[in-house]
Amino acid sequence: MKSARARRAFVGVVAAIASAAVIGGIFTSATATPADVATHATHGNGDSAIVVFDGEPLLTHPRTSRLRPPLDLDAAPVRAVKKGLAVQHDRFRGWLRASSATVTREYHLALNAVAVELNGAKIADLRGAPGVRGVHRTQSYEPLDTADPDLTLINAISAWRSKQVGGAASAGADIDVGVIDSGIDVEHPCFDDTDYPVSVQRGDLRFTNNKVVVARVFHSDSSLTPEAVGAHGTHVAGTVACNADTPASVRGADVPYRVSGVAPAARLGNYNVFPGDVGTASDEDLLDALEAAYRDGMDVINLSLGGPAARTQDPIADAVDNLDESGVVVTVAAGNDGPGEGTVASPGTAKRALTSGASTVGHFVGTAITTDGRTFRAAAGDFPTVRRDLTAPLGVVEGDVNGLGTACEPLDGLDLTGRIAVVSRGDCSFSAKVRTVEDAGARGALVVNDVAGDPTSMAADPSVEPKPTIPAYMVGRGAARGVLAANGASATIDAEASYFRTGNENIMAGFSGQGPTPDTASLVKPDVVAPGANVLASVPADDCDADTCWAFMEGTSMAAPHLAGMAAVLRAAHPEWTSAQVRSAVVNTAAEGALTQHEDGRTVADDVTLTGAGLADLRAAVGARVALGPVSTSFRTLTGRSPAEATVRLTSLTGKEQRLSVSIDSRVGEGVRFTAPGAVTVPARGTATITLRAVATGGKPDPGPRSAILRLTDSTGTDIAHSVLFAMRR
Known part of the structure; x- marks a missing residue:
């Protein structure tokens, strides 16, 4: 422990x-909006790979995983296992002499592996090396903002x-x-x-x-x-x-x-x-x-x-x-x-x-926009904001998203000169939208959100040139009807920022x-x-x-x-x-x-x-009374009528024996029957195990996910833990 x-x-x-230094990446803007700016990792350039060997690393090796954690890297058993892993890596190096690939880094703790520069070598050839469990072309990662x-x-x-x-x-x-x-x-x-x-x-x-x-x-x-x-x-x-x-x-x-x-x-x-x-x-x-x-x-x-x-x-x-x-x-x-x-x-x-x-x-910090007797709350982002109140007529770009267009293409024939353009979020980056309406003469831009909730801070896309220069803000999707009705009416963007608590x-x-x-x-x-x-x-x-x-x-x-x-x-x-x-x-x-x-x-x-299991609740987690492993259970894809089985291990977090009722409810989707024993006694120390089953039922239902909730309750009828049960129907 x-x-x-x-x-x-x-x-x-x-x-x-x-460990010392290696190779890195970039963050997105402080106001990044993931639905509009790509912030996921892409595959690497194909010049390197991770070679994973048979046998466990230090953290999970049979000779070291039972030692009292954390591992003392100077302990004799740890040194012995690491020496064996090094021998394995050296053998692979020897095998590589006939190849153009070279080892660049070694890993012993969390993974028994090396990194290699391929230098033209083929992944398939490396997979044939003695003692190799798998070879994985490297990929790269980016922060997930926005x-x-x-x-x-x-x-x-x-x-x-x-x-x-x-x-x-x-x-x-x-x-x-x-x-x-x-x-x-x-x-x-x-x-x-x-x-x-x-x-x-x-x-x-x-x-x-x-x-x-x-x-x-x-x-x-x-x-x-x-x-x-x-x-x-x-x-x-x-x-x-x-x-x-x-x-x-x-x-x-x-x-x-x-x-x-x-x-x-x-x-x-x-x-x-x-x-x-x-x-x-x-x-x-x-x-x-x-x-x-x-x-x-x-x-x-x-x-x-x-x-x-x-x-x-x-x-x-x-x-x-x-x-x-x-x-x-x-x-x-x-x-x-x-x-x-x-x-x-x-x-x-x-x-x-x-x-x-x-x-x-x-909640968010933003500015008030008033028009036609109504006030909308708007969020800024990476774009310019007004230094003093800006008043101009609204110019709606019409389209299919809540009545608004996305302004991802040039607005041929639409003159927005001197207006505050109104467009919808979606289909392209915020910078592309703002650049489009600026090219059509707009003095400012309002982007209407396309999902429920508050407006969010908008991230700029550095690939859009020339860079937009007009002020731009986002308003919530609930503002769509109001701004459509106010097309052509005078609107004022307040220069003063305010904190808004919305309840969304x-x-x-x-x-x-x-x-x-x-x-x-x-x-x-x-x-x-x-x-x-x-x-x-x-x-x-x-x-x-x-x-x-x-x-x-x-x-x-x-x-x-x-x-x-x-x-x-x-x-x-x-x-x-x-x-x-x-x-x-x-x-x-x-x-x-x-x-x-x-x-x-x-x-x-x-x-x-x-x-998943729902919205995280730290107060409930601090008072948790029983632990489940795994935290959720997947029966994968069910076909035919043979039941699939899975086990869940229960341990007491209170130091006391617990006698619990077991039930399954909150089923979503038909065509799968989940079953569990009606009760379990969790010892004060040690582990109790329950066996769960899932079986396909009926004819050929629509394919897709099916789920239910495994629920544990104490003698007073109080729910003390729940776990997701999941299966796919194809």
Whole structure:
């Protein structure tokens, strides 16, 4: 069992051998909008590959995995296993002498593998080498962008007040969270280390303090540093662990509450795989960063990044699974390519990853636009804003999206001279729309959202030239009818920014990646949902003109660090819990029925491939009484009438025996019958196992997902945990 104190002791032993720099990528804008700007990883250039060998790495090897974690890398059994792995790698090097490929990096901890430069060699040839389990062409990754409301939505503040946590000052105390991203601005007030105890700091000490205790860069260019050049990583880190009650303002508008991270007392590690203006991070970068984070003693690791889930076996997902088995909770973004079946990104597909979908927070900083006796609230972004009130007639671009056109092509014959153009979101980038209406003579642009909820900050597309110069704002989809009716009427854009609290919250984000995993396992991903649209958090000083910088961002990148903060709070409150128990506490106590569909913001979202177990609830997770493994159960694709079986392991989190009733309800879709035993006794220590069954019923129903909820209740009839059951019909 891994405790924070044990990992602290381990840190000092391995500090001198922690991993150094490799190859990196770029963050998106602080106001990125994932539905309009591509922020997913693409495949690499095809010149390198990850070669995975037979036999387990140090973290899961039979001779070392039973040692008390974290691994002492100087222990005799560990050295012996590592020597054996090195021999295996050397044999492969010898085999390569007849090939043009060369080994560039080695991995022993989370993966038994090497990275190779192909230099014209064929993947198929490498697969024939002795002892090789698999060869995977490398791919690259990008960040997934684009009282404190989001903390209230996940019941974080009430969790802090619980007896298990003991207040904000203890929420995540003595826990280290590694942020593998684009860097952390250590000068931001969110990361002020006043009153933090003196800690051992590692890496580039110019970018560390007693709050951000590690700063490492991963890129082959030795001139790059861990410095936070862009907004993404600092925003993610602030969501995890911004110091409690930090004052904030955005564009001159004071935020009427003080901002806190989910685990405000936690420490952070900066593992910058997107340094400077480099565009992407490779498999090698992530493996180096993951292993460095383990060596540095991180208790939780956050990956707000993703790539295509196209490989039949994903080495990065394997590494995530192995890290979890070794005691590190790894939280991952589900990706921004949703909605749609199978759009979840890698490594959020990993079985043991704590993968997050995204929902809305009902607030933003924006400006008022008045026209025809009505007032609309508008959000800005990367585009110019008015310096003084702008008054001009509205000019509607008509089309098929709520009566509006998307302005993705030249507006032949439409004269918008002197007008504030009104267009719809969708089909092309915001920059393309604004450039189109500016070319037609518009003085300003209003983009109407095409999904339910609030307007969001709009990201600029640097590929659009010439760059738009007119002011541009987004208004909510609910404004569509009003602005259509006001076509030609005078409208005024207010120059003064204001904070708006709207109540448009817990709506599934339209971009949120959706499962099941696109492989034969058909796993339920995301596991759970957290706030990820209009999330307010810290950004680096060079991202604004104010003394301290803050921004609203959206993306599953913003959701995953909520789970990382939750995991840190749980590890501090329950140091005896394993990583699997922490994951279960988060997933299997999530709030059901709290999320609504992005199409209308009203209909309850009951598709588990979109919502997982529901909306994360830290207060419930802190008080979890039983852990389930796995956290959800997939029976894959059912054909014929033979039942499929699966087992779920139950452990008590209270130290007491628990006699529980077992039931299945909340079925969605016909044609599958799920069954479970009616009761189970979970011992005070050890494990109880229940067997679940699923069988196809009826004739040939419509193909698609089927689901139900496995529910555990105590003797008083109180639900204490629930888990998703899932199957596909074809």
